[in-house]
Amino acid sequence: MTKQTPSSAGLNRPQVRPTAEGWKQPMGPDGRPQLQFAQKPRVSQPPQHLADMTLAERSAKLKEMGLQAFRAKQLSVHYFQHYTTDPEQMTDLPAAQRQELAEAMFPTLLTEVKRLVTDNGDTIKFLWRLFDGSLVESVLMRYPGRVTLCVSSQCGCGMNCPFCATGQNGLTRNMSTAEILDQIVQANRVIAEGGLKGTGRKGVHDAERVTNIVFMGMGEPLANYKRVMNAVHRMIDEAPEGLGMSARGITVSTVGLVPAINKLAEEDIPITFALSLHAPDDELRDDLIPVNSRWKADAAIDAAYNYYQKTGRRVSIEYALIKDMNDHPWRAALLAKKLNARGRGWVHVNPIPLNPTPGSIWTSSEPEVMQEFLDILNDAGVPTTLRDTRGKEIDGACGQLAAAE
Numbered sequence: 001m002t003k004q005t006p007s008s009a010g011l012n013r014p015q016v017r018p019t020a021e022g023w024k025q026p027m028g029p030d031g032r033p034q035l036q037f038a039q040k041p042r043v044s045q046p047p048q049h050l051a052d053m054t055l056a057e058r059s060a061k062l063k064e065m066g067l068q069a070f071r072a073k074q075l076s077v078h079y080f081q082h083y084t085t086d087p088e089q090m091t092d093l094p095a096a097q098r099q100e101l102a103e104a105m106f107p108t109l110l111t112e113v114k115r116l117v118t119d120n121g122d123t124i125k126f127l128w129r130l131f132d133g134s135l136v137e138s139v140l141m142r143y144p145g146r147v148t149l150c151v152s153s154q155c156g157c158g159m160n161c162p163f164c165a166t167g168q169n170g171l172t173r174n175m176s177t178a179e180i181l182d183q184i185v186q187a188n189r190v191i192a193e194g195g196l197k198g199t200g201r202k203g204v205h206d207a208e209r210v211t212n213i214v215f216m217g218m219g220e221p222l223a224n225y226k227r228v229m230n231a232v233h234r235m236i237d238e239a240p241e242g243l244g245m246s247a248r249g250i251t252v253s254t255v256g257l258v259p260a261i262n263k264l265a266e267e268d269i270p271i272t273f274a275l276s277l278h279a280p281d282d283e284l285r286d287d288l289i290p291v292n293s294r295w296k297a298d299a300a301i302d303a304a305y306n307y308y309q310k311t312g313r314r315v316s317i318e319y320a321l322i323k324d325m326n327d328h329p330w331r332a333a334l335l336a337k338k339l340n341a342r343g344r345g346w347v348h349v350n351p352i353p354l355n356p357t358p359g360s361i362w363t364s365s366e367p368e369v370m371q372e373f374l375d376i377l378n379d380a381g382v383p384t385t386l387r388d389t390r391g392k393e394i395d396g397a398c399g400q401l402a403a404a405e
Contacts, residue, residue: 016324016361018287020162026170033290036158037223039173046131049178050079050105051185051234055241058105065104067097075105076240083189107131109182121197124190130155130179134172136218138183140190140210142198143388146249147191148212151183153228154219159255160290163322163354163362166218174224180231184210184243212249216274216318221252222260228252232271247271253318255289256300265303265310274316274350275304279326280335288326301338308346317349321365321373332373336380349377352387 026034050058050072058072074092078084085106087098110128113135117124122142129135134155141148157164158171188209190196213235215221221228232250234242253274254261264273277297279285285292292300304315317339321327339347351373353364365373370386377384 013328014324015328016322018162018284018325019361021360021362023168025160025162032293033160033162035160035290035294036171038158039154039171043173044132045173046109046176046179047107049107049109049176049182050075051178051181052176052230061104062101067101067104071097071101072105073240075101079106079185080241080243081239083185083192109176109179110136110186112186124196126183126186128183130175132173136175136179138187138217140187140196142196142207144199145207146211147196147207147209148214149184149187149210150214150217151180152217152219153180153215153221153224153231157219158223159220161255161288163288163320171219171223174227175219177227177230177234180227181234181243184213184235211245212251213245214251214253214274216251216253220255220257222254222257222264225260225263229267232269236269251316255291256295256297256303257291258295258299258303261300261303262306265307268311270311270313272313272316273304273307273311274318275300276318276320277301277335278318278320278322280331280338284326284331298338301342305342305346314345315347317347319349319351320354321351321370322354322361323363323365323369325361327365327369327373329372329376332376333380336377336382339382340380344381347382349382349384350387351384353389355389 028034048061053061055072055076058076059069062072063069071093074090078090082089084090085102087093087102090098090102093101108131110130112126113129114127115124124140126138126140127135128137136152136155138152139150141150152175154174155172156169157167160167160170191209215228232247232252235245235250236242236247238244247270251272251274252264253276255276261273261275276289277285277300279288280297282292282296285297295303304317307313308315317335319326319335335349339349351370353370354362356364364370374384374386
């Protein structure tokens with residue numbers, strides 16, 4: 001018997017269909033997975049925090065309280081540059097007013113519940129408890145030359161994707177602007193304290209604060225559009241108004257909310273846009289990404305291409321490679337055909353091996369299958385790079401830790 005090549009083997013591989021494991025997907029009257037775009041009614045939000053406001057709004061609030069408005073700048077420096085909310089460390093403020101100022105501007109937003117660290121120390125996963133008991137996660141990763149933080153934007157998620165741990169309990173509420181930003185500030189504090197290991201380009205820790213943000217944590221960022229964009233503005237605002245980060249280091253990801261993608265293209269902020277596609281054909285994507293029942297794969301790709309045309313920023317296509325489900329050679333060829341039909345040079349594909357789960361249908365493709373998938377896309381002229389995976393040993397996929405708790 002002759003040995004099959006990967007291509008011929010791919011023709012004979014089975015087609016595994018998406019199905020939720022260990023939980024039951026909520027279904028609507030039409031028999032389709034139920035989508036939840038709005039948070040549950042009358043859900044309370046956290047108290048207003050300094051990071052929810054512009055510098056002018058911070059000054060105005062202090063004036064309303066009978067406090068000096070210029071203290072807003074000092075408080076902003078402490079939070080965004082020194083990463084502290086501890087009044088005892090704010091020695092440039094009058095001792096008699098420190099506690100009052102801190103209580104007014106820094107209500108507790110995120111309380112650390114658990115911290116998991118990889119063996120080499122270059123990846124840390126945080127589990128945070130919010131003011132209402134909700135649990136969210138963020139993941140801090142050091143790479144050569146940069147430090148990336150994967151942030152959450154919602155408590156839970158309403159997109160109801162069968163493979164996602166976050167979506168098991170639906171959407172509880174949107175996170176506030178400050179709750180999103182506090183993930184970064186607390187991560188910066190951990191870095192400043194020496195909590196993140198790993199080395200930079202020249203064998204030294206060459207990035208001593210978060211340089212890159214990816215909105216790929218818990219929740220669908222574009223379903224919390226206003227607060228996410230407020231957070232992005234605060235990330236790129238110059239100090240002390242904000243964190244003074246580069247917009248080009250911020251990536252906003254979506255499963256394909258087409259109207260919001262088009263709105264994002266009009267923002268005139270040079271952030272990176274990523275479309276979590278995971279299948280180029282509607283037959284599979286309808287089940288894999290339920291929002292595809294509203295906006296089909298071609299509509300989502302069109303919106304991604306529109307983002308490129310409006311901004312000149314190359315788009316990323318995220319594609320989780322799942323064994324015998326979406327990793328067939330013909331799907332790689334179809335994806336290449338659809339992307340090239342819109343033009344060349346506008347897109348980069350980032351396949352990523354799914355974190356393997358023993359005995360589950362949701363497991364990573366075989367190495368030779370992944371390589372063939374990449375080769376088909378690259379040979380078709382579509383730049384494609386297998387994305388580095390981090391945090392397998394600490395349940396790195398967002399939602400795993402909160403679900404376990």
